[in-house]
Amino acid sequence: MVTTEALTKRYGDRVAVDNVSMTVRRGEVYGFLGPNGAGKTTTLRMLLGLVRPTAGSASILGRPAGRPHPDLRVGALIEGPGFHPYLSGRDNLRTVARFRGFADAEVERVLERVDLAGRATDKYKGYSLGMKQRLGVAAALMGDPELVVLDEPTNGLDPAGMADMRALVVDLARGGQTVLLSSHLLAEVQEICDRVGVINNGRLLRESTVAEMRGGSSLRVRATPEPEALAVAMRLAGDDGVRRTPTGLALDLPADAAPHVVRELVQAGVDVLEVTPAERSLEEVFFEMTTVPAPTSVDKEPVS
Structure with missing residues (x-):
């Protein structure tokens, strides 16, 4: 549905998007993840032809991005909505619909879809x-588009x-539509996302x-x-398989290793307070990827 090859955008000496190659597959929810200012919106604007790339290429629904195609079924909300303040919500959408x-x-269908009919x-x-x-x-959902591009769609919404x-x-994804969703x-x-691309300082770190x-x-x-617990943990999981956290130690071992870990800790004279299976959150992984690591040491706690 969407592909980019070495997509790059420079503003003078500043590189906003740096050699980004990404792929969005049909029917998936793709999360374009990064902090504010990472290059998410600039990338989406290039895909939609709102910004001309400095280098690289992009295609959308099999056609070169940025070129007008009357039958190209793409809906988008980029940065924020812009409507006539003196018109009602319905009349604003009618203006878009007629264009x-x-x-x-x-208009009535999409108003119901986003719970604004009332x-x-x-x-x-x-x-609000x-x-x-x-x-x-x-407005982005008008015409039941094949691809929906949403830039921070939950901004300003209550829980x-x-x-x-x-x-x-x-x-939308269950109905066969593809969603490219940027968010921090x-x-x-x-x-909600099937696959994720992480961007920081204009570079795609991982997909x-x-x-x-x-x-x-x-x-x-x-x-x-x-200290004794750390020594046992490193012996069982390896030096790189142990991380300190605010609540204790995280060992890169499967859940069924818990009994063995407990036995080894007890035999070493360590008092075991808690052993809990857990998965890393996307937040933990993200900060590991986007934070400059401290010098390697078991006494250093990576930012999470």
Whole structure:
């Protein structure tokens, strides 16, 4: 659905997007993940022809990105919605619908889809930030596009609104549509995305499924005295298989290794307070990838 090859954008001496090669597959929810200013929005704008790339190439639905195609079924919300403040939500969408050749019935359909039908007659200037965001998503869904590109779609939404938006994105994918979703909300991406691309300082650091990104399960151990527990943990999991956390030690071992770990700790005279199977969150992985590591030492705790 979307591919880029060495896509690059420079503004003078500043490189906003640096040699990004990514692939979005049909029917998946792809999370484009990175901190603010990482290059997410610039990349999406190049895909949609809103910004001309400095180098590299991109295609969208099998055609070169940025070139007008009347039959190209793509809906997008980039950065934030922009509507006429003096018009109602419904009339704003009708304006968009007429420009794009859709009937008024399509306006009613998308208003229902984003739960704005009850406020459709209110003027846009009176909408909350979350309502404005939902109206922007409604405009992106007009025409039942094959590809939906959403840039930070939950901005301004309250927790209930965020949950509704996540459910909508999942429902779009179940219906066969492809969603390219940029976000800096790591828990949101972990919950709804099939695959993830992590971008930082303009560079794509990694692209894989969420499960692959998080890696296998681990064991969280709380024990005292900690130096002795650390020595046993490193002997069992290896020097690189142990991480200190605020609540104890994380061992890169499967859950069924817990009994053996407990026996080894007890035999070493260590008091075992807790052994819990756990998986790394996407947030932990993200900060490991985007934070400059401290000098290697078992006494150094990586930022997480």
